[in-house]
Every structure is written in C-alpha cells, then in structure tokens.
C-alpha cells in the first residue's frame with residue numbers, strides 16, 4: 001500500500017470545531033486552508049480568531065502557524081474552491097444540518113483532487129446519507145472523521161465508514177491521525193450519533209432532567225459531574241456551553257429522528273431550558289452566553 005501523504009488539508013467550516021481542527025493540524029505542521037462564510041452570515045467566527053490567531057501569538061510561535069493557516073471567509077468563497085486541488089484531505093465541519101452539508105458536497109465535489117480523502121466531522125448524522133450527494137468516484141474515499149471538542153486536547157477520533165468506503169482509505173486515514181495528528185482512533189459503525197455521542201448525550205440529558213427535578217444549580221451539578229466523577233473535563237452544563245447549545249440540540253434531534261422506537265427514547269426529549277436559551281441566541285461559549293451567563 002502506498003503511503004498516504006497529507007501535504008495540505010482543507011477544512012470547510014471555521015466554527016467551534018473547524019477552526020480548532022485547523023489550528024491543531026497547523027500546530028502539528030500540516031498546512032491548512034480553512035473556508036467559511038462571512039462573519040455576518042456565519043455567526044460564531046470569533047472562535048477562528050481565538051484558535052488560529054491565538055496560536056500565532058504564542059511565544060515561541062508553533063511551527064508554521066503564521067504561514068500555513070489560510071482563512072478564506074467570504075460570501076463568494078466558492079470561487080476559491082480550486083484550492084481544494086492541492087489538498088489530500090478535505091474535512092467538512094459546517095453546522096450539523098444534513099441539508100446544508102449535502103448542498104455543500106455538491107458544490108465542492110467537482111474541485112476535489114482525484115486521490116483526496118473527503119471526511120465529515122458530523123457529530124452523528126448518517127455518513128451513508130451524506131455520501132449520497134457525492135459522485136460515485138468520491139464515495140469510496142468518503143467517511144466520517146469525528147473529532148471531539150476541544151480537538152486540541154481530546155485524544156479520541158471516531159472513524160466511520162459507509163458500505164462503499166474503501167478499506168485502504170480508512171487505514172490510510174487512521175495512520176495519518178495516529179502518527180501525524182497524534183490522536184487515537186476508534187472505528188465506529190454508521191449508527192445515529194456513533195458511539196461517544198450516543199452514550200454522552202443520553203447521560204447529559206438525564207443529568208439535566210434530574211438537575212431540574214432536584215432544583216440543583218448548574219454549579220452544583222458541574223461540581224458533581226466534573227472532577228468528582230473523575231472527569232478531567234468540565235461538568236455537564238459547562239460542557240454543553242463548550243459544545244454549543246444549537247449543536248447539542250441538533251445531536252438530540254438525530255436521536256429523536258432515528259431512535260423513536262428505542263426503549264430509552266423518552267429520555268431524549270429536548271430540555272425546555274435548552275430550547276429557551278437557543279431562542280434567546282445564548283448558544284454557549286461561541287456566543288458569549290449559555291447556561292452560564294458569561295462563558
């Protein structure tokens with residue numbers, strides 16, 4: 001098997017995940033070109049500044065950051081898709097909306113290099129359904145690549161093949177992630193929300209429900225569900241703010257749309273407080289307010 005060389009990666013979507021995946025890749029010396037819509041259309045692109053620009057300011061600067069991270073953020077960014085020809089890997093990380101992703105794949109497909117791997121960072125949408133927007137020649141080179149948030153620190157990446165993903169493509173991607181990117185891989189089946197989110201969201205929802213039942217504050221719940229449970233990361237409500245409340249709602253919807261017959265289904269109802277906060281535009285860290293007023 002010839003060695004898969006990643007000379008440049010395209011990341012589509014520069015939100016919470018796309019910007020940080022790009023920043024991490026650049027930090028491990030993989031050049032990246034990052035695409036997004038203008039800030040007024042794409043709401044939370046301050047994260048880009050924090051992730052990519054923040055890395056540039058570190059002293060000493062991580063290798064390659066200043067020169068190797070290019071951000072194309074404009075309404076007509078599609079005019080720049082010819083840059084994809086130079087990319088050996090394309091990671092899609094736009095919002096968790098099947099219709100938006102399918103639309104983007106149709107636009108992007110003609111510009112992808114004939115050998116390139118194309119992968120979605122979706123939290124749990126069907127990878128097989130996503131692949132349906134791609135031409136036959138790209139389908140064998142398409143799979144899910146699910147990084148966890150924050151991708152700079154979280155070790156695990158889920159790789160999710162479709163029935164048409166070529167086995168050697170998955171092997172090549174796994175080698176790239178475990179060697180160049182410095183992370184561990186678990187291969188997951190193309191089931192709703194794969195492994196970690198399937199388990200994780202169910203846990204978060206039942207915690208939120210019990211917090212309401214017992215009238216517990218977010219601080220108390222986070223204290224109990226964070227370090228005291230042996231989790232290095234933050235507790236339930238802080239984690240939701242970091243994930244993004246709109247993204248969390250989309251992941252819950254994937255459960256609701258696909259697992260209605262699951263005996264645990266009732267626990268997948270969207271907590272009213274989550275819906276209320278989203279309506280107010282409080283989306284968590286990316287919008288400056290969420291469960292915690294200032295995050």
Ligand code: NAD
Nearest residue numbers: 013014015016017036037042093094095096122123149243
């Ligand atoms: P986000 O809302 O922070 O960012 C999405 C970005 O996509 C925005 O900047 C938006 O402007 C941009 N966008 C939308 N349409 C676009 C288009 N056509 N072209 C280019 N850019 C476009 O979302 P996020 O949290 O970064 O999530 C991105 C993906 O990663 C989703 O599929 C999500 O489920 C998944 N994911 C999220 C997390 C998390 O904790 N937030 C973790 C793992 C995976």
